[in-house]
Amino acid sequence: MKNVVLINRQLSIEFLSQTHEGRVHDKRIADSTPYPLPQGSHLLQDLGFLAFTLSGVTIEMPTKKPKGGELTALEKAANQALSRRRVTIEHVNSSIKRCRILKDVCRLLRQGVRDLIMEIGCALHNFRLRLDPWLPLPESE
Numbered sequence: 001m002k003n004v005v006l007i008n009r010q011l012s013i014e015f016l017s018q019t020h021e022g023r024v025h026d027k028r029i030a031d032s033t034p035y036p037l038p039q040g041s042h043l044l045q046d047l048g049f050l051a052f053t054l055s056g057v058t059i060e061m062p063t064k065k066p067k068g069g070e071l072t073a074l075e076k077a078a079n080q081a082l083s084r085r086r087v088t089i090e091h092v093n094s095s096i097k098r099c100r101i102l103k104d105v106c107r108l109l110r111q112g113v114r115d116l117i118m119e120i121g122c123a124l125h126n127f128r129l130r131l132d133p134w135l136p137l138p139e140s141e
Helices: 026-031 073-096 113-131
Strands: 005-007 013-016 042-044 058-060
Touching: 005 073, 013 113, 042 073, 073 113
Parallel strands: 042 058
Antiparallel strands: 005 013
16 A cells, blocks of 8 residues: 655654555656645656656756766765665654554455555644654755
């Protein structure tokens, strides 16, 4: 099962997409989901969303290595800076999946149950964050 999650700079979950099958590509999920991002926002995304764009939003993503070529030192440094920021996002993903039902095979087939389980996992993450805040995302370099 897959979801797209939007996380703010303080690492709380702001938006959760509907649950899709694992075979659905990330970009297709993003294209079918209306995002509540204000004009002038910055969106950090990975290469799974390569052609995804939003009007009025600055999209930051790593530079892909050209076929048969190498990245410049500046591009490598920019990718490393983005990677440092993405590590904290992966920590948020693991915090959501502390609920074991989100990691294991879910055989609950009733309509909307999987969405509800993911919503509860995200709500628990935000609740834990309110009790014990983490360090916010580092600024882009």
